[in-house]
Amino acid sequence: xxxxxxxxxxxxxxxxxxxxxxxxxxxxxxxxxxxxxxxxxxxxxxxxxxxxxxxxxxxxxxxxxxxxxxxxxxxxxxxxxxxxxxxxxxxxxxxxxxxxxxxxxxxxxxxxxxxxxxxxxxxxxxxxxxxxxxxxxxxxxxxxxxxxxxxxxxxxxxxxxxxxxxxxxxxxxxxxxxxxxxxxxxxxxxxxxxxxxxxxxxxxxxxxxxxxxxxxxxxxxxxxxxxxxxxxxxxxxxxxxxxxxxxxxxxxxxxxxxxxxxxxxxxxxxxxxxxxxxxxxxxxxxxxxxxxxxxxxxxxxxxxxxxxxxxxxxxxxxxxxxxxxxxxxxxxxxxxxxxxxxxxxxxxxxxxxxxxxxxxxxxxxxxxxxxxxxxxxxxxxxxxxxxxxxxxxxxxxxxxxxxxxxxxxxxxxxxxxxxxxxxxxxxxxxxxxxxxxxxxxxxxxxxxxxxxxxxxxxxxxxxxxxxxxxxxxxxxxxxxxxxxxxxxxx
RNA sequence: GGUGAUGUGGCAUAGUGGUUGUGCAUAGGAUUGCAAAUCCUAAAACAACGGUUCAAAUCCGUUCAUCACCUCCA
Numbered sequence: 001x002x003x004x005x006x007x008x009x010x011x012x013x014x015x016x017x018x019x020x021x022x023x024x025x026x027x028x029x030x031x032x033x034x035x036x037x038x039x040x041x042x043x044x045x046x047x048x049x050x051x052x053x054x055x056x057x058x059x060x061x062x063x064x065x066x067x068x069x070x071x072x073x074x075x076x077x078x079x080x081x082x083x084x085x086x087x088x089x090x091x092x093x094x095x096x097x098x099x100x101x102x103x104x105x106x107x108x109x110x111x112x113x114x115x116x117x118x119x120x121x122x123x124x125x126x127x128x129x130x131x132x133x134x135x136x137x138x139x140x141x142x143x144x145x146x147x148x149x150x151x152x153x154x155x156x157x158x159x160x161x162x163x164x165x166x167x168x169x170x171x172x173x174x175x176x177x178x179x180x181x182x183x184x185x186x187x188x189x190x191x192x193x194x195x196x197x198x199x200x201x202x203x204x205x206x207x208x209x210x211x212x213x214x215x216x217x218x219x220x221x222x223x224x225x226x227x228x229x230x231x232x233x234x235x236x237x238x239x240x241x242x243x244x245x246x247x248x249x250x251x252x253x254x255x256x257x258x259x260x261x262x263x264x265x266x267x268x269x270x271x272x273x274x275x276x277x278x279x280x281x282x283x284x285x286x287x288x289x290x291x292x293x294x295x296x297x298x299x300x301x302x303x304x305x306x307x308x309x310x311x312x313x314x315x316x317x318x319x320x321x322x323x324x325x326x327x328x329x330x331x332x333x334x335x336x337x338x339x340x341x342x343x344x345x346x347x348x349x350x351x352x353x354x355x356x357x358x359x360x361x362x363x364x365x366x367x368x369x370x371x372x373x374x375x376x377x378x379x380x381x382x383x384x385x386x387x388x389x390x391x392x393x394x395x396x397x398x399x400x401x402x403x404x405x406x407x408x409x410x411x412x413x414x415x416x417x418x419x420x421x422x423x424x425x426x427x428x429x430x431x432x433x434x435x436x437x438x439x440x441x442x443x444x445x446x447x448x449x450x451x452x453x454x455x456x457x458x459x460x461x462x463x464x465x466x467x468x469x470x471x472x473x474x475x476x477x478x479x480x481x482x483x484x485x486x487x488x489x490x
Numbered sequence: 491g492g493u494g495a496u497g498u499g500g501c502a503u504a505g506u507g508g509u510u511g512u513g514c515a516u517a518g519g520a521u522u523g524c525a526a527a528u529c530c531u532a533a534a535a536c537a538a539c540g541g542u543u544c545a546a547a548u549c550c551g552u553u554c555a556u557c558a559c560c561u562c563c564a
Binding site: 032034043046049172178222246247248275281283285286288325330332335336346350387388390396400458464467468471476485 | 492512521564
């Protein structure tokens with residue numbers, strides 16, 4: 001199964017057979033969040049996309065070192081002389097220590113990731129903890145002659161690089177086009193060319209995040225951290241480098257350039273980019289101010305939300321689209337995911353108590369093959385989910401006594417659900433909202449006992465009244481063959 | 491302007507040169523005291539126009555529309 005895995009490589013714009021650089025250990029680096037605000041739905045996309053990839057690689061038996069950074073310095077507000085560090089700006093506004101802001105939002109990010117059942121990366125390095133590594137890398141670029149210093153700031157000489165390398169090979173840019181089409185920005189006088197990018201920026205007096213360097217007190221340029229930390233933990237060349245499509249240019253393109261000069265090779269073999277979440281057809285993003293935070297989803301308190309959505313609904317919603325497609329947010333779509341997920345989870349429970357028969361009406365082995373074929377085809381989770389719903393239908397049919405499966409097939413189906421639904425897709429049953437305490441259970445049992453007596457007396461009015469009133473309290477009562485069932489709705 | 495995508499039933503999302511699929515929504519039926527859940531059935535799409543082909547929604551071309559990146563953004 002291992003050798004069937006196809007991964008779409010942005011670098012070649014093709015699906016390629018996944019062949020690890022080293023047989024024993026896979027290195028994967030993913031650009032993590034800049035922690036100056038709460039994570040929104042857009043942040044959930046790469047986290048879940050690469051969580052799926054991480055989980056599947058682990059399932060296939062690979063050892064994986066997964067590095068996802070925390071950007072807590074370095075991303076400039078603008079690429080101009082008066083550019084200011086995002087974290088610092090936020091800190092100034094809130095009159096906090098920058099690291100206080102970083103700590104606060106990092107904790108909240110971790111909480112959100114935990115709610116989404118996103119596995120922790122193997123290493124989660126912080127840019128601020130790797131200033132020395134970044135400075136050392138800049139020195140190397142200098143030593144190779146591809147950096148120049150102006151007024152304490154250091155820039156990468158893209159034009160020189162492009163003479164021997166291909167600047168633009170990842171994003172499909174052509175340098176001549178960049179030259180003529182780059183927007184006019186003020187304060188770029190320091191750079192030889194507008195497309196040169198900063199390796200180190202001298203801090204202005206108002207900058208509160210600053211470190212000493214051979215060139216000035218300042219801070220590293222915005223692409224440096226990923227190169228330095230990726231190299232430190234995964235080596236000069238590792239297997240997978242991931243991130244959002246919006247990071248393709250200039251971020252990843254520039255990473256390739258500086259890594260080639262400093263380390264002599266492209267940093268990654270496979271470049272994997274997830275697409276955007278859209279809202280009304282437009283990218284959900286900070287700058288457009290059209291984002292909905294994950295905490296908003298969980299609470300339902302946002303004007304665009306008709307209701308609250310569980311973290312698993314969000315995860316399922318994201319997994320129902322292929323990671324390279326855009327995914328459009330709407331309440332209707334999320335409600336559809338919520339119901340679909342609930343159907344899948346119920347079937348998974350039903351599966352556990354299925355009774356075996358003398359014959360099998362379904363080909364479970366074939367289903368298994370189709371599921372893994374989907375995963376192996378560039379992590380196609382939506383097709384995998386579509387196949388799983390086929391199994392859901394089977395399970396319910398068997399439960400209804402309308403079809404049957406051999407014990408071996410039921411066991412295989414159980415294994416499939418365990419592996420695919422829980423281990424690989426990373427879904428988990430919704431937590432019981434309430435009702436897990438004895439008192440509540442006792443009260444419910446009492447009420448339902450009264451209802452049962454009413455039903456025996458054919459007092460439908462009373463029985464229905466109890467059910468309706470409970471329903472208004474978000475408690476669903478269902479009569480089944482085995483007796484009465486109840487659950488608390490979200 | 492440059493680069494790269496995308497346009498699939500009411501919504502969201504897959505897939506494929508010939509019979510399309512999944513979830514939600516809709517209609518009818520089964521089941522149920524009635525519901526819920528479940529099952530069965532149904533209707534309904536492949537942006538437009540050309541071309542290649544025995545056959546195209548799938549390949550090619552043109553057009554239209556939308557989006558992303560080119561400035562921080564997942």
